[in-house]
Amino acid sequence: MTALDRAVEAAGSQLALANRLGIRSPSISGWYDRKKVPVERVIAIEAATGVSRHDLRPDVFGPAPEKGEAA
Template sequence: MSIQAMKSAVEVLGSQTNLAKKLGCTPQNVQRMCSTGRVPGKHVLRIEAETGISRSLLRPDLYPEVPLTMPATIDLDGSGQKASNCAGDAYSAH
């Protein structure tokens, strides 16, 4: 939960009042979010949609950052044998 993320969200919309209108809450609620960095889960996705501030910056406890890449191999059936995630490997001679 980040005070900086909320500050950025307010800057994008121009004021705490504008953000409050987008969220359907009072400016006092937004001020509290800004001063504490605590964003109620019900507001996270709306803030992200309205401002472009990532949900993982607003509530990393609810929306942890997901790695952009997958591991090179994955144990698909729990057997310990790894299957490659590369499509080209299906055509390799083994």
């Protein structure tokens, strides 16, 4: 399961996630097609679902910090 899958599941559906982000659901389908969440949406997804920015875009935010390590 990808980080985007986990975010969609946490929100309840693609439509629910899109509504939380104030965007249209087809945008999320496009992220699946491109296999990347746009960087400008990552923080909002993290806030809305709890899925880490590090999991959503490790190429931008790096790996998740170890427990006890400062983010």
